[in-house]
Amino acid sequence: MQKTFSFSEEEKKFFDIYQELLIKYYNQPQKLNLFLELKALELGIDDHHKLIRKFHAFLRDYIFFKSKRGELEEILEINPQLLSVLKKYPYFTEYRVSFSFPSSAxxxxxxxxxxxxxxxxxxxxxxxxxxxxxxxxxxxxxxxxxxxxxxxxxxxxxxxxxxxxxxxxxxxxxxxxxxxxxxxxxxxxxxxxxxxxxxxxxxxxxxxxxxxxxxxxxxxxxxxxxxxxxxxxxxxxxxxxxxxxxxxxxxxxxxxxxxxRKETKVSFEKGEIYEVGYSVNDILPLKNRLLLGVDGSPPIILDLESGKVENKLNLPVTHTYRVRKNPVKEEIALSHTQNLVSVWDLNTLQPIRILEGYFIDAMALDYSPDGKYIASGGEGRDVNVWNTENWEMVKDLELPAEGITALKFSPDGKYLAVGAGGDIYLVETENWSVQKVLSYHEGLIADLNFVGENLVSAGWDGKALLWNIQSGEVEKIIETSEDRIWRVLPFEGGKFLAIADWNGKVSIYQTDDWSLVATFSVDSQPTALAVDKERLYIGRKDGKVQTVRLEREETFSSEGVNELTLNPSEKAVGIATFGGNVLVYTEKGNLCIWNSNGEKVFSAKVEGELKETENLREPRLEIKVLKNTYVVRKNGYFFGGKGWEEFVSVIKGLEPVENKSPFLKEITKRELLEEL
Incomplete structure (x- = not known):
C-alpha cells in the first residue's frame, strides 16, 4: 500500500457522515457539498476539503488492495453500499492499471x-x-x-x-x-x-x-x-x-x-482515379476536396472521400482556365472565358469580386508572393495587374506578341514571367516594364514555373526548359516529346519537378541532379497538375482526375525511435522483451515480434508448435517458446518473466504512480503459473 492511515475520533465520525451523505446524494453534487460543509462546522473540522481528499486516498487503497481490506477496516468501518456508489461516481478517481501491448489500431x-x-x-x-x-x-x-x-x-x-x-x-x-x-x-x-x-x-x-x-x-x-x-x-x-x-x-x-534525423525519402505510388465528367483545366487542393476549373461547366468541387462531385460554384460561365490561391489570404481567383476573373472567399466559397480584363479569354493567372497583386492575360497583347486591396487596375501592360498563355511571379516577387507567342517576357514588377525576352521555344508557351531562382517553361514544341533568368540562357533541356509539353509543377520545396506530356505521360524529376525518379502513364492527355502533402493530382482531358500518392519515409537514429502506440490490445495475453525487441503472444495463438523502430519483424501462428511462420525482415529468426516467458493477464491479475513490469502502468486519475512495486505485488498471483 502507499501509506499508513490514521484518523482522530472526530474525523472517524465525519467519515460515517460522509459515507451516508455520499450514498444518498452522489448524483446531486451541490446538495452533497452543502450538507458536508454544514456537518463539518458542527464537528469543528476546519478544512473538510483536505480531510475528504484523505478519505479518497484511503478509499482508493481499499478498492485496489483487496488483500489488505481487513487491515484497513480496522482503521475505518466501510459501509458495503459505498463501494458500488464509488464505482459509478464519475468524479471519484481510483487507481487504474494499464498495460502496453502492440495494437492493430x-x-x-x-x-x-x-x-x-x-x-x-x-x-x-x-x-x-x-x-x-x-x-x-x-x-x-x-x-x-x-x-x-x-x-x-x-x-x-x-x-x-x-x-x-x-x-x-x-x-x-x-x-x-x-x-x-x-x-x-x-x-x-x-x-x-x-x-x-x-x-x-x-x-x-x-x-x-x-x-x-x-x-x-x-x-x-x-x-x-x-x-x-x-x-x-x-x-x-x-x-x-x-x-x-x-x-x-x-x-x-x-x-x-x-x-x-538522417533523411526523408519520398517515393511515388499510383493512386485513385476520380470521375468528374468534364475536361479538367486546373486543380486547387482543399481540405479533403478539390476545386476544379473545367470545360463545359462552372467550377466544380470534388469530394475526395466520397469520390463524387459535391457542388458547383454559382457562376454563369462554362469554361475556367486557371485556379489560384492568394498566398497570404483565405482567397482564391479563377480565370474564365469572356475576359473575366472571379475572386472568392476560400472558406465560404462566396464571390468577392468580378474583374474584367482588356483581352479575350483569361487563359493565364497568378498571384504575387505577397498576395498584393493579381495578374491575368489571354488572347491579345494585354497583361492586366490589379491591386488586391482596392481591386484597382495598377497596370495594363501591352506586349509585342499576341496570345498570352502563361504567367508566373518569381518567388521573390521581383519578376513576372509572361509566355506570349513563342517567347517569354521577363517583366520587372518595380516599374512593370519588360527587362528581357527569353527566346528558344518554337511554339506557344504552355506553362511557366520557378524552381528556386531558375525558370522552367513548357512548350508546344515538346520541350521543357530550365532557364537562368539572370543570363537569359537555357541551362538545360529537361525533357523532349514528340507532342507538346503541357504542364510543369515543382513540389516538395522544389526538390521534385513533375512534367505533363500531351502524349499521356507524367514524369517526375529530382532537381538536384535532374534524374528521372518516376513515370506514370495517363490514359488521356494530362491537362492539369497540382499537389498537396499526400498526393500529386493529374487532371485529364477525358474528364478524370488521376492521383499519385507521395509516400514519405523519415529515417532517424535507431536509439531515438519509440512507438507510443504500443498500447492495449484486447487479444494479447503475453509479452516479453529481448535485445530491444518486443514479443507478443495473442489469444488467437499469434506470435509477433516488433523491433525498436516499431516495425513488425516476425509473425507466426502457434498451434502446439510454430506454424505459418513469416519472416518479414532480416535477420531470419529462430524462436523457442519457453515457460515463464510471457506476461499473462487473467481476471485483472498479471504474471510474467523478467522485464514485464515495464509494460504495466499504475494511474491515479491522470497522474502516473512512481512506486509501482506494491501495486504489482497486489496484481500478481503465483497460482496463475500453475493454471497455465
Missing part, C-alpha cells in the same frame, strides 16, 4: 493538448498519453469498439467523444461516462478554437458549426451557424514538437522521435 492524426496527447484509432477508441518529466506515460483508452474513427476533443478535463450521432462525455481522471446524448445528425468533428469547444455536423450540402459547454454536468448547446463543408476540420495533426522531441504519425502509428 491505425491513426490518421492526434491532438496535442498540453500535457495530454490524445488520438482516435480506426477501432473507435481514443488513447491518451500524458507528458511528464520528459516522458510520455500511457494513461488509458476511452470509447467503444465501433470499428471506425471517432470525433473527439478534450475540454475542461472531459473527453467529448462521438461516433455517428451518439455524443458521450467522459471525466478524464476517472475515465467514467458522465453524459450521453443522441444527436439528430452524425457528428463530423469536435474541435477546440481559442479555448472554446465546437461541434460540426453535415446537413445536406452545408455543414453546421455549434458551440458546446459543460456546466453542472450538463451539456449546453450554443447557436448553430451554417458554414461551407470545406471549413469542417477535426483539429488533428500528424506532427508536433514537444520540447526537443518530435511526435509523428508514420504508417498509421504514433512515434516519438528523439534521435538525430
Amino acid at each position: 491505425i491513426y490518421r492524426g492526434f491532438k496535442w493538448r498540453n500535457p495530454l496527447l490524445i488520438a482516435g484509432g480506426n477501432d473507435g477508441k481514443v488513447r491518451i498519453w500524458k507528458y511528464q518529466e520528459g516522458k510520455f506515460h500511457f494513461i488509458g483508452e476511452i470509447g467503444e469498439d465501433f470499428g471506425k474513427f471517432p470525433a473527439y476533443e478534450v475540454y475542461k478535463w472531459h473527453l467529448f467523444y462521438a461516433v455517428g450521432s451518439k455524443l458521450n462525455v467522459y471525466y478524464l481522471p476517472s475515465g467514467k461516462l458522465v453524459k450521453s446524448l443522441e444527436m439528430e445528425k452524425p457528428v463530423t468533428a469536435l474541435k477546440l478554437e481559442e479555448k472554446n469547444l465546437y461541434l460540426f455536423k453535415r446537413v445536406g450540402d452545408i455543414a453546421i458549426k455549434q458551440s458546446l459547454d459543460l456546466k453542472g454536468g450538463e451539456i449546453i448547446f450554443g447557436p448553430a451557424d451554417p458554414i461551407a463543408p470545406s471549413q469542417v476540420e477535426s483539429g488533428e495533426t500528424d506532427t508536433v514538437a514537444v520540447e526537443k522531441k518530435l511526435v509523428k504519425i508514420k504508417d498509421g502509428k504514433i512515434f516519438l522521435l528523439t534521435g538525430e
